[in-house]
Amino acid sequence: MMSKIVRTQANFLYPLILIFGFYIVMHGHLTPGGGFQGGAVIATGIALVVVAYGYEKIKRWIKKTHLTAAEGIGLLCFIITAFIGIGTSFFYNFLANSGLIFGESIPYGINPGYLNTAGTLPIMNLAVGIEVLGGLGAIILYMMAYGREVSE
Amino acid sequence: MIFNLPFITVVIVIMFGLYAMVFRRNLIKVVIGLDLVESAVNLFLVSLGYVKGGVAPIYTNAPSTDMVLPTPQALTLTSIVIGVATTAMLLSFCILIYRYYGTLDTRKARRLRE
Amino acid sequence: MRNIAMIAVFAILLSFFMYIALNPADFGYSGEGLNFGHPRFTDMDDYFIHNAQNQTASNNVVTSIVFDYRGFDTLGEATVLFTAVLGVGLGLRMLRGDEDDE
Numbered sequence: 001m002m003s004k005i006v007r008t009q010a011n012f013l014y015p016l017i018l019i020f021g022f023y024i025v026m027h028g029h030l031t032p033g034g035g036f037q038g039g040a041v042i043a044t045g046i047a048l049v050v051v052a053y054g055y056e057k058i059k060r061w062i063k064k065t066h067l068t069a070a071e072g073i074g075l076l077c078f079i080i081t082a083f084i085g086i087g088t089s090f091f092y093n094f095l096a097n098s099g100l101i102f103g104e105s106i107p108y109g110i111n112p113g114y115l116n117t118a119g120t121l122p123i124m125n126l127a128v129g130i131e132v133l134g135g136l137g138a139i140i141l142y143m144m145a146y147g148r149e150v151s152e
Numbered sequence: 153m154i155f156n157l158p159f160i161t162v163v164i165v166i167m168f169g170l171y172a173m174v175f176r177r178n179l180i181k182v183v184i185g186l187d188l189v190e191s192a193v194n195l196f197l198v199s200l201g202y203v204k205g206g207v208a209p210i211y212t213n214a215p216s217t218d219m220v221l222p223t224p225q226a227l228t229l230t231s232i233v234i235g236v237a238t239t240a241m242l243l244s245f246c247i248l249i250y251r252y253y254g255t256l257d258t259r260k261a262r263r264l265r266e
Numbered sequence: 267m268r269n270i271a272m273i274a275v276f277a278i279l280l281s282f283f284m285y286i287a288l289n290p291a292d293f294g295y296s297g298e299g300l301n302f303g304h305p306r307f308t309d310m311d312d313y314f315i316h317n318a319q320n321q322t323a324s325n326n327v328v329t330s331i332v333f334d335y336r337g338f339d340t341l342g343e344a345t346v347l348f349t350a351v352l353g354v355g356l357g358l359r360m361l362r363g364d365e366d367d368e
Contacts, residue, residue, distance in 0.1 A: 156302050159288075175272070204304065210328070233347060238350065248357055251361055
């Protein structure tokens with residue numbers, strides 16, 4: 001556990017980092033970013049809290065089993081979304097330009113960007129974001145849990 | 153010559169990484185050398201797809217439609233995530249080796265432990 | 267002796283890479299070899315840039331390549347990340363048999 005200044009900063013920054021990560025994930029088809037980058041940003045927030053509070057306190061709030069479960073669920077959603085379009089081909093974008101959710105079409109060329117577009121891409125971004133956040137968070141927690149024991 | 157400065161940087165960083173992988177005895181430094189080579193390859197891919205005067209291949213409020221090549225950027229994205237995964241794997245193996253042998257020196261950790 | 271041999275190998279590699287990177291045969295962008303800012307083959311990328319907005323309705327061409335045109339790459343990458351986390355967990359769990367919160 002670090003000093004009170006670091007802990008107060010971590011309390012203040014942790015929700016902002018989570019919101020920024022989910023913003024990057026959900027706007028992956030409009031702005032630079034996507035599932036991998038947003039998941040890495042959220043895992044950075046987990047690393048900040050673990051460093052500020054120490055593993056012994058944080059392991060009651062963030063559990064490794066939840067993170068590995070999130071990783072598996074993300075990968076499963078990704079594969080299922082890819083399999084739904086198998087009537088045409090694997091990874092077929094069946095929602096684009098269809099009028100359903102995320103199904104609006106966009107004008108060709110430079111435009112200001114509309115969130116309700118791009119078909120299956122935002123769904124895959126969200127699935128991969130959940131997977132990367134679970135994977136990197138689980139790696140951080142595993143290393144904090146078992147690598148620390150050597151120095152004692 | 154000098155306009156190829158990113159490729160020259162790639163060569164220098166790759167040579168530093170190979171030096172660390174071959175001549176250093178500490179396993180952590182070997183992992184750092186592998187990461188250097190990985191970063192150099194990522195820089196090589198990105199600079200291979202650069203078009204002079206191009207902008208990032210995103211149409212949202214883009215300043216122009218002269219865009220750099222998007223495929224090397226997508227493959228670099230794949231390469232970065234795989235690099236993170238392999239680095240985590242190697243560092244966890246380093247932790248295991250330190251636990252079993254008590255050292256990270258490659259000359260001492262080479263023997264078979266009964 | 268071993269060090270001298272390795273240094274010779276390094277010198278050969280360095281000169282070879284530097285010859286490719288400096289590209290001394292081409293000073294005037296005639297299109298041969300590596301030229302920063304002037305890629306040689308751009309047909310596939312031009313197709314992606316011009317058709318990604320109509321085919322996938324996405325403004326970000328890189329995202330449409332990663333998740334749509336080259337989805338198999340991303341599937342393999344996600345599998346590699348999953349396997350790496352599995353390997354880290356299995357390897358580090360060998361250190362201490364009984365963990366309290368598992």
